[in-house]
Amino acid sequence: MTQPLLAVDRLSKSYGAIRAVHDVSFAVAPGEIVGVIGPNGSGKTTLFNCILGQTVPSAGAVRFRGTPLTGAAPLAVSRRGIGRTFQSLQVFGSLTVRDNLIAAAQEFQGSMAARLLAPSDAGLGARADAMIERFRLGRVARHPAGSLSYGQQKLVDIAMAFMPDPALVLLDEPAAGINPSLVEELRALLEGLNRERGATFVVIEHNMDFVMRLAQRVLVLAEGRLLAEGAPETVRAHPEVMEAYLGA
């Protein structure tokens, strides 16, 4: 295996006596789609937050492209090329969809002072329009994002994460709360991004069908521990997993 894009080494996070994440290690290779599953409270989101700098891990290390990322602040993490979405909806409600997309990428080029003199779309108009087309948001491109339906906002949210061409994207339950046909569309979109751009991502998901079809490899968390890891079929067949997951 070549150098992994993301390497998580024995990561732990405890809140007092509660171990939210306990001794978790895994790696993500470039171009890979990794799913993370586990029952509620199994530590998936805490794991994400530790990697992304929202919380500081109690122990362990995170490396990105071979250099340490442990404890870096969220801004630094994003500047290093790691995008993310949140469990809850997070768009800029008062900006138009197109402006949301431009906002998502404009800070990755030039200096802050240069942006003061840059053209209004920061030279990102074409890229935003392409993303709008890919996510089929053309009809609402000029509407304030806050006025869109939940499913559409979710698409905007995900599109934003991909706008700056991140090396890695961490998606927290992208399919939650959207209708089944849109789920299917979303899977196709993500697969397309992976295929065409080699986009790498880690997906937390409750929708088993969605994640099993999308991911090339699946991690199973239970009570903060990494219970199993492997190709979707292998994991699905793992008796302990089925017990932990379905038994919960």
Added chain:
Amino acid sequence: MRTRAYAASLVLALAAAPAAAQQTVKLFSIVELSGPGTTAGTNFKNGVELAVKEVNAAGGILGRRIATETYDTQTNPQTAKALAQKAVDSEAFAVMGPVFSGSIMVSMAETRRAGVPNFTGGEAAGITLQGNPYVFRTSFSQATGMPKLANYLASGLKVKSVAIVWVNNDFGKGGRDQMTKELAARNIKVAADVSTDQGQVDFAAAVLRAKQANADALFVYLNEDESARILRELRKQGYDRPIVGETTIMGQKVIDLAGEAANGVRGHVGLTIDAPNPAIRAFGAKFEKEYNYKSDHNGIKGYFAVFALKAATEKAGKLDRKAVAQALKNACYKTAEHPGLLMDVCFDDKGDIDRESFLVEVKGGKQVVVETLPPLSKR
């Protein structure tokens, strides 16, 4: 469209000088009706209105009725200046107020520019030192009052040292600066110099410092509410030296608020409702009947201002602002001819006045005049 309609109506409103006003004498009261100067401004305004009522009932000035308008400066000099402009724009014959020195210092530039006589209750020395021919006092300046009080401290109370507690605003700072100078001239030591804030509540520290200074007397120079609070604290901490003040602290409002604790305070008052003078007593009764409370010195100032204007206008013989201002220079007016003035008074060439004043003491919840001081010029 909306903007333009609004703008147009604004033009109409701002430009609409009342046209029917030629037959009246227009008087503008620009006074403190809110903010820290409320008590002073309200009294002054009420005094003006009472006087206007009486003048109008007696046939007005040179046969013309007086029409008044009142504006609130919010005790804010910038607002006072703007309102003075407004009065000038509306062709004021004279402007009454503001009472606070900080405000009149700024607003009088406007009345001066337009040549409108401007009476003020302000006491800062600087007001009449700017060569403004249109500004006139209704009371002593601090430069007149403080020496009188300092004389009293030096020869009446025979003190060697004084603690000063003052309020840190233009009124308090001005008085404190003037007093410090006067005390130095009389070889009286300032043993403590304590600044307090407008609106201050807890005077424990200020009183403590005054006590620690161990001075022969305490000079308190605060606004009304704060004067009352410090008097309570002085009583509580058992301050046993003479407490002296200039005008404010012996005012009726302070006595009402401080109750018992005001007893024993003494000092100099330019004007007081309790003066041994039938005209002033009569004014006090009328004022109380009209407004249901006792006037303080600012009420007398406002009342006096209107009658001073009337006297000067009659002397000038015509409704001419410049002539009226001229008639108030180096001129004396007697109550025999102008009873509304309450006391014989002389204006000098700068707009300062000279007349009798009083040494008073608060006894049994009332201001009692101990001695009447003659006008400076008679000395």
Added chain:
Amino acid sequence: MADLVQLLVSGCATGAVYALAAMGFVLLWQTSGTINFAQGEFVMLPAFAMLAGLALGLPLPLAFLASLVVAALVLGAAFKRVVVDPLVRAGVLPLVVATLGLSLAAKHAVRVGFSAEAQPFPQIFPEGVWNVLGVRVSAADVGTLLVAGALLAALHLFITRTLFGRSMQACAQNPDAARVLGIDVAGMILATFVINALLAACAALLVTPVWFARFDMGEAIGLKAFFAAIIGGFNQMRGALLGGILLGVLENLAAAYLSAQYKDGVALALFVLVILFRPEGLLGRAEERKV
């Protein structure tokens, strides 16, 4: 030494009143995330309600009771229904602005409708002054401290020892869990608003004899209560107590020993330092960063 004690006693009496108002701040913040910038007016209004009662010929105790009722209804229930409820989900800042508007309206309504001048108010404690080892202590100081202390202690007992109080606390800490436990969350929040109004009315009774009833008397007390709450800890009742007393005492000490001109600056410097280095307040718990 006696001088220092003199300042401490006086500062504590003043600070106890700040603490009463600050306590209300903390209660509202804990249960509903409301920062009430009209807190000072919540003290001013009952003072005028009492004056109105006195003017109608009621004796002071009755006027006070009436003002308690009015405060509970208007400053408690109505305030919550009309101003807070519609905004509680919009976050902290809209409520800050709305209560600023309320403060402005209340102040000037009293100014125009009643009077702009300070009104005398009857003394509630006897006039006596004792000399204790060179320290002059007035009945008013002792009374204010005792009453404020008793109120705060009662409130503390009420919240920690009674079922009702503990339910209130549960709502403050975790409304969802409280709801699951069958606690009437809305009712509990309403209760804190009423308690805040009652505390403010009590503060009014204590301060008005000294501060005098004046339309803008709330400006100082509201700001001081706010500073006290932040300094002590915005999410801690004990913090409000500490903050209030600290503020009252510091002002006096600063005026006596440092600079009378900057006496407010000392408390303010402490306030800014707390915000910078210990935003949870001297006694507060750190609030977890929310994602």
Added chain:
Amino acid sequence: MSLGLTRAQWLAVLAVLVALALLPLGLKRFGIYMLSLWCVFVVAGHGLNLTMGYAGQISLGHAAFFGIGAYASALLVQAGWSFWLALPAAGAICVAAGLVVGFPALRVQHHYLAFATLGFNVLAWLFFRNEEWLTGGNFGVRNITRPALFGRSLDGDLAFFYACLALMAAASYATAWLLATPWGRAFAALRDNPIRAESLGIDIRAYTLAAFALGALYAGVAGAFFAPLVGYIDPSPFHLTHSLAFMMAIIVGGAGRFFGPFLGIAVLILLPEWLRGISGGALTRIAQEWYLVGFGVLVMAMVVWCPGGLLGLAGRLRRRA
């Protein structure tokens, strides 16, 4: 730059400017003075609107920046500087102050930041009052002269009004321009959702500081004009209460809306004068006396029912019609 306006809209803007320029011709000194004051306050209002309306950072210290600008320009001019040098100096001092005040943003969450600005305002006011050697203390700075431009004195009321109007036009243009750059978008992102913004590489601390510095710059420049307009400054107009009034005016006009400050400041300072100008029946007298009460209620009502301010209300009514 077109700033996204059509030609018709540009013409409308021009027409309004011309109307404003013609407006004072029918007015006396007081009216001209009030309009000048409005222009100056609108400039400061743009600053607060940037900080608060667009970038979502509540500032309770705007009057302090306004004061710093006013004192800086007044004192520098009295020290013999040209006003046109004192003006940028005042702006620069305010930017520095804005950065210092925004500094807690590097450490604390945003409502605490609002509290810190409140503390700053009180401290600044104490400084203005106490440091008599510099600021004149309670007695203030008197006889502040008005500058000349290209050899023409701006001392006349009308001349200075045009200077204020030009300032307002320039500041408004600068605001519109700024909002059309990527910064405007970053400010909106900061306001709408700072946590999300951070995950997208938006340096929320840097933009928060920038928002404070810009707000302070506008306030400082406005203050620098305020001093010669009034001719006298003392600490009173820079008190905390005026910061709160500024903020409420922006809310009433419509925070985060370009025309919000124009309307909000008009409601704050022109409307009461206009009401007073209607010579009057009992009803207008009541309206005058109860004006501030009404303003307070309006602020509450706006926040509760109409977060878009009066402009938002107008928009809502238009859509319904």
